[in-house]
Amino acid sequence: MPRLGRGIRELLLSVADKLVDGPPEAGHDRNGATQTVFAAAYIMTDAPHGTLYVGVTTNLVRRIAQHRAGEIDGFTKRYGLKRLVYFEAHDDINAAIHREKRLKKWPRAWKVRLIAKENPDWRDLYDELFG
Template structure:
């Protein structure tokens, strides 16, 4: 049985700084970003809102997808977010349920 993995995007606000990542525990990872628990890009640029994510049943597929999206132009990433989250609502509380 494969473990669920996630590709996700965080933002500093609507049309703000974006961060793209992959994880097997989305709730824990977003909590870490939000709390500034780990030094790095998201802490430095105050990137704390989960604005997009997709689920994968294979970690290798999730990593491949992350690498694919990282090569995209910024406007394509924004379009991806707006397809499912046009108001750039923070989705963290949705995934904590």
């Protein structure tokens, strides 16, 4: 089993609890299936130690699926960033936006250390969480 940083393990458990107990809001995918909806700041990449993108969303499942499918024009599509390597769930979108802004101002080295601490193998968390 790959190593997980303590924060990612706790977050996985938190997300699993929301799936079982019900999320703060429920959304639906294109097929009508219920999705877990919460605000999140997240980091995408194309490869370990590759190009990084920091984003924010109120529906992580949908947003990452859109990035992976190339449905969103812009930075992630242009650079082929499809791997979710880090995210933080927030109960409030304003808190998530604040965190996204702070992360965007961080030097690259700090972001790399944050990812390496929580997800040392730079695995794609999307498949582990929602796949």
